Amino acid sequence: MTTAAPIEKKSLRFKARSFVAFALTPEAPISDWLHRLDRWTANSPGFFEGRPVVLDLSLLKPGSNDVTALVSQLSQRRIRVYAIEAAGVEDLGPDLPPLLIGAKETLIEDIERTSQALDAPQTGELPKPDTKIIDQPIRSGQSIFHPHGDVVVLGSVGSGSEIIAGGSIHIYGTLRGRAFAGASGCESARIFCRRNEAELLAVDGWYRTADDIEPSSRGRPIQAYLDNGVLWVTALD
Helix, strand or coil: CCCCCCCCCCCCCCCCCCCCCEEECCCCCHHHHHHHHHHHHHHCCCCCCCCCEEEECCCCCCCHHHHHHHHHHHHHCCCCEEEEECCCCCCCCCCCCCECCCCCCCCHHHHHHHHHHHHCCCCCCCCCCCCEEECCCECCCCEEEECCCCEEECCCECCCCEEEECCCEEEEEEECCEEEECCCCCCCCCEEEEEECCCEEEECCEEEEHHHCCHHHCCCCEEEEEECCEEEEEECC
16 A cells, blocks of 8 residues: 655745826827827826826727727827726637726825824824925936925936925925825925926826926916816916
8 A cells, every 4th residue: 555645735925015007098189188198208208107007988889899999099109008997797718919908096194194193102192184285405317206295305306307295285496307296196285486487287187297387387386276177277476
């Protein structure tokens, strides 16, 4: 009688990670939407490179061929779609990115702060705000990404650089680069700077390029904020 050798069981190790993805929501007519996208990328070259992008088709009812063409057009613009979100669609075919399951609006900041408040000892103290303070200038080409709170820059922001914040952005020097506030879906976020020479300002996805900003607000302290779906840029002095 032979004795079977024991089988070594190996476990598979994996880690769960969460990422902040940028969702592109195309609108009809697609040609106009792509033109607006080209205008954005012209002012922010390389913005989508290396970043997760989800294609949200909630405003469209495209067929598989239409989705294939759209993904191809985005790929030509160096925008790689990692997943597709489409209600009522079960399969788009093996040649397309996978359907996203269980996606939620970006409420990471609120969920984390609520969790911290519940877990914190009941001492009457409020949790500290999640603010990133940068005490040196941001050089040209640098990128600051802080999706869970405000960003405060004590110096200036060079041209060709960018700041992406889940909350508001405060710049105590000159802003010459690009500033994206409310990137986590915060409509009440604002952008403040002491001297406005910005290439692009954006709050919760609504943006204005240097060409769209009134000349009267250039070279002056400004704030940028959303009001009824319009991004306003107003002087503070």
